Amino acid sequence: KAGVTQTPRYLIKTRGQQVTLSCSPISGHRSVSWYQQTPGQGLQFLFEYFSETQRNKGNFPGRFSGRQFSNSRSEMNVSTLELGDSALYLCASSPGTPLYEQYFGPGTRLTVT
Amino acid sequence: AQSVSQHNHHVILSEAASLELGCNYSYGGTVNLFWYVQYPGQHLQLLLKYFSGDPLVKGIKGFEAEFIKSKFSFNLRKPSVQWSDTAEYFCAVNKDNAGNMLTFGGGTRLMVKP
Numbered sequence: 001k002a003g004v005t006q007t008p009r010y011l012i013k014t015r016g017q018q019v020t021l022s023c024s025p026i027s028g029h030r031s032v033s034w035y036q037q038t039p040g041q042g043l044q045f046l047f048e049y050f051s052e053t054q055r056n057k058g059n060f061p062g063r064f065s066g067r068q069f070s071n072s073r074s075e076m077n078v079s080t081l082e083l084g085d086s087a088l089y090l091c092a093s094s095p096g097t098p099l100y101e102q103y104f105g106p107g108t109r110l111t112v113t
Numbered sequence: 114a115q116s117v118s119q120h121n122h123h124v125i126l127s128e129a130a131s132l133e134l135g136c137n138y139s140y141g142g143t144v145n146l147f148w149y150v151q152y153p154g155q156h157l158q159l160l161l162k163y164f165s166g167d168p169l170v171k172g173i174k175g176f177e178a179e180f181i182k183s184k185f186s187f188n189l190r191k192p193s194v195q196w197s198d199t200a201e202y203f204c205a206v207n208k209d210n211a212g213n214m215l216t217f218g219g220g221t222r223l224m225v226k227p
Contacts, residue, residue, distance in 0.1 A: 003156075004156075031212070031213050033213050033214070033215075035215075035217075042217055042218070042219045042220060043203065043205075043215075043217035043220075044217075045214050045215060045216065048212050048213050048214055050212065050213075055212040055213075056211060056212045056213075056214040058214070090157065092157075092213070094213050097212075097213075098145050098164075098207045098212070098213055099164065101159045101162075102159070102213055102215070103156075104149075104156045104157040104158070105156065106156055107156075
C-alpha cells in the first residue's frame with residue numbers, strides 16, 4: 001500500500017506570496033490532518049478534514065486555509081507569507097476515528113525569504 | 114488550553130541502559146494517548162497508543178508506556194535501548210470527540226551511544 005505523499009517536498013517563497021501544498025492520503029483514508037513543525041514551536045495542529053468537511057481547526061490565523069476533495073486528497077494554502085511561516089508542513093491520514101493509526105507523510109519544507 | 118509536557122529535551126544513554134521518558138498533559142477530560150517516534154530522515158511513526166483498559170500498553174520494538182490517570186502522565190519505557198533507538202520521541206494527546214486532532218509535546222531527542 002502506498003504511503004502518504006506530499007508535494008512539493010521543498011519550496012522557497014518570498015514574503016507576501018502565497019503557497020499551496022498538496023497531500024495525497026493512503027487509499028481508503030477519509031481523514032487528513034495538517035501540522036506545522038518548527039524548532040521553536042514544535043508540532044502544532046493546523047486543521048483536519050474528514051469527508052470534505054473541516055472537522056477541527058487549530059489556533060492559526062486565517063491566512064492558513066485548507067480543503068479536501070472528493071477523492072480525499074487535501075490541499076493547504078498559506079496567503080501573504082511571513083518569515084515565521086518557514087517550517088516543515090506534515091500531513092497525516094487515517095481511515096477516520098482516532099482508534100485507527102494516523103500515518104504521516106514526509107512533509108513539505110517551506111522556506112520563506 | 115490543553116498542553117503536553119515532555120520534561121527531557123535531550124537524553125544520552127549507552128546501549129543496554131534502561132530508558133524512561135516523561136510525558137504529562139493538562140487536560141482533565143477523557144483522552145487518548147500516543148507516543149510517536151521520528152528516526153533520522155524518516156517519517157513520524159506510531160510507537161504505541163492508549164485508549165482504555167489496561168494502563169500498561171506495549172508497542173513496537175520493545176517499548177511500553179504506563180498511563181497514570183491521577184498523575185496525568187503517560188511515560189514511555191524500554192528496559193534496554195539499542196543504538197537503533199536513536200531518534201526523537203513525541204508524546205501526543207487526543208481529546209475525546211476531537212476527531213484526529215493531536216496536541217504534541219515538545220519532543221525528546223534520544224542519542225544512544227554504541
